Amino acid sequence: MAEKRQLQKAQTKERITAAALKVYSENGFSTPTIAIANEAQVSHGSIFVHFPTVDDLLICSLESFSDEIKKELHSLSDPGNDIASLLEMHIGVLIKHEDFYKRLIKEAVYLPEEARNAFIAIQSTVSIHFLHALEKDMNEERIKDVPFHMIFNTWMGLVHYYLLNSDLFAPRGSVLAQYKDSLIECFLTLIKNEKEVKK
Numbered sequence: 051m052a053e054k055r056q057l058q059k060a061q062t063k064e065r066i067t068a069a070a071l072k073v074y075s076e077n078g079f080s081t082p083t084i085a086i087a088n089e090a091q092v093s094h095g096s097i098f099v100h101f102p103t104v105d106d107l108l109i110c111s112l113e114s115f116s117d118e119i120k121k122e123l124h125s126l127s128d129p130g131n132d133i134a135s136l137l138e139m140h141i142g143v144l145i146k147h148e149d150f151y152k153r154l155i156k157e158a159v160y161l162p163e164e165a166r167n168a169f170i171a172i173q174s175t176v177s178i179h180f181l182h183a184l185e186k187d188m189n190e191e192r193i194k195d196v197p198f199h200m201i202f203n204t205w206m207g208l209v210h211y212y213l214l215n216s217d218l219f220a221p222r223g224s225v226l227a228q229y230k231d232s233l234i235e236c237f238l239t240l241i242k243n244e245k246e247v248k249k
Contacts, residue, residue: 063100066090070111075150079108079157079165105162112161112168115150119143120175127179133193133241136183137205137234140176144209145226152213177202193241205237 069090073081083104087094101107126139144151158169180202187193193201209226212233216225226233 059100062090062092062096066092066097066100066107067111067114070107071115071150074108074111075153078153079161083107105165109162109165109168112154112165115147115154116168116171119147119151119172122146123175123179127182129182131179131183131186133180133183133187134234134238136179137237138230140179141209141226141230141233144213145224145230148213148224148226152216155210155213173206176206180205191243194243196241201241204240208233208237 066086070086073086073089077085083097084094086107087097090096097107101110122143123139126143127136131139154169158166161169181198184193184198184201188195212219212225212229219225220228
C-alpha cells in the first residue's frame with residue numbers, strides 16, 4: 051500500500067512538472083500556480099504538497115527541462131562529429147523544445163539564481179560537445195584559428211537572436227526550422243578557412 055502511494059505521489063509530481071513546463075512556455079514564468087494546477091488537473095493545494103514554494107516548482111521544472119536537453123544532446127553527439135554535424139544536432143534538439151527554450155532565454159535574467167543554473171547547465175553541455183567538434187576541425191585545418199569562446203558565443207548569439215525575434219522572422223511556425231539551413235551555412239562560412247570556403 052505504501053509503495054502504491056509513493057508511486058502515485060511520484061506520478062502526480064511528474065504531471066505537475068510537465069504541466070508547469072507547458073504553462074510556462076505559453077504564458078511565462080510568473081504564471082500563477084492555479085493555472086498549472088488546472089493544466090495538471092490537480093487541486094491547487096496539491097502543488098504545494100509537492101513543491102513548498104513557487105520557486106521550488108520553477109527550479110524543479112527547469113532542472114527537468116535541462117536534464118532532458120542534456121540527455122538528448124549526449125545521446126545524439128558522437129566523438130567523431132565535425133562542427134557542421136554538431137550545429138545540425140544542436141538546432142534539431144532546440145526545435146523540439148523551441149517554445150520553452152525561447153521563453154527561457156527571454157526571461158532567464160529574472161529567474162532566481164538556482165533556476166538560472168539550469169539554463170547555464172544546458173549551455174555548458176552544448177559547449178563541451180562544441181569544443182570537441184571544433185578541436186577536430188581545427189586540427190584538420192578546416193576552420194580558422196579563432197578562440198573557442200568567440201566561436202561558441204557567436205553561434206549562441208546568432209541562434210538566440212533569431213529566437214528572440216521570431217515574431218519578425220517567422221510569425222507563424224518555428225523560426226529555427228525555417229532558418230536552420232541558412233543559419234548553419236552562414237555560420238560555417240564565417241569560421242571556415244578560405245580554402246574550405248572555395249571548395
